[in-house]
Amino acid sequence: MTDQAAIARRQRLTGIALMCAAVAGFSCIDATGKYLLHSMHPLQVVWVRYTGAFLLALLFMNPVTKPGMLVTRRPWLQIGRAALLFGSTALNFFALQYLQLDEVLSILFSTPFLVAVLCGPILGEWVGWRRWIAIGAGFIGVLLVARPGLGGLPPAALLSFGGAICYALYSISTRVLARSDSSETTLFYSNLIGAVAMLPVVPFVWSAPHDWFIILLMVAIGAFGSTGHYLLIRAHRLAPASTLAPFIYTQLVWTTTWGFLIFGDVPHPWTIAGGLIVVGSGLYLLYRERKVGRVAADGRPTAD
Numbered sequence: 001m002t003d004q005a006a007i008a009r010r011q012r013l014t015g016i017a018l019m020c021a022a023v024a025g026f027s028c029i030d031a032t033g034k035y036l037l038h039s040m041h042p043l044q045v046v047w048v049r050y051t052g053a054f055l056l057a058l059l060f061m062n063p064v065t066k067p068g069m070l071v072t073r074r075p076w077l078q079i080g081r082a083a084l085l086f087g088s089t090a091l092n093f094f095a096l097q098y099l100q101l102d103e104v105l106s107i108l109f110s111t112p113f114l115v116a117v118l119c120g121p122i123l124g125e126w127v128g129w130r131r132w133i134a135i136g137a138g139f140i141g142v143l144l145v146a147r148p149g150l151g152g153l154p155p156a157a158l159l160s161f162g163g164a165i166c167y168a169l170y171s172i173s174t175r176v177l178a179r180s181d182s183s184e185t186t187l188f189y190s191n192l193i194g195a196v197a198m199l200p201v202v203p204f205v206w207s208a209p210h211d212w213f214i215i216l217l218m219v220a221i222g223a224f225g226s227t228g229h230y231l232l233i234r235a236h237r238l239a240p241a242s243t244l245a246p247f248i249y250t251q252l253v254w255t256t257t258w259g260f261l262i263f264g265d266v267p268h269p270w271t272i273a274g275g276l277i278v279v280g281s282g283l284y285l286l287y288r289e290r291k292v293g294r295v296a297a298d299g300r301p302t303a304d
Helices: 003-036 042-060 075-095 101-108 111-123 129-146 157-177 183-198 212-238 241-263 269-297
Strands: none
Touching: 003 042, 003 101, 003 212, 003 241, 042 075, 042 183, 042 212, 075 101, 075 157, 075 183, 101 157, 101 241, 111 129, 111 157, 111 241, 129 241, 129 269, 157 212, 157 241, 183 212, 212 241, 241 269
């Protein structure tokens, strides 16, 4: 294996690890947001999530500590990407008023399919048949969790599906921006645009927190958002979007755990069965990533 191939392989595996850490943080956003919904309007939760993330990130990454951070080569794409993330967040927070955490997440898990379909024509990152089978197996596991058509999901599921579409396009635009802008620049605009967009709205839905624990959660959701999306951006600098997308499935384990511990949502046996399939799919994708990296390093053709 050449040094360059070994470095590329390590980068892809590091990207996968960062992606898994990012979605673990996203599960904390969902759990914290659902808890805050008991005491405030969904739009206020959205504002708290973005404003907190913006202010906390600004303490460590700002134009003083990172000169040139505000400069972007693709300003309209930065705005569009931030709008897609904002749309996904808002839609899912509204859905969380009516759905359990694992139900919302199950619908969001349609994202890898959308990413796999779009990455080929948009980014030139084509997915081979083995990975398609693994992605399909993971999605079957998701269907076992959601059990559509069996009384599992109310009409609010459409909100989560809209969020999944926004998130898929967001993931692809993140990969595109990783080629031109720094991770710090992309994170800055993501948080800034979301916080500014909610400023005219939040006075009409504002409910002042009176509990110190609620205030602590308001700070925490911003921290989870800023850290999670920074890790996501870094991951997309190291690995293709089509490689990273299936590892969103690992979020199911975290979300089911938080749902049980915080809200008493007892996992259905189908949820456990589906979760095992999801984990197995993710492990196989990791195995394929390692194998493809070794084969490519040896100069042999691969069908992915």
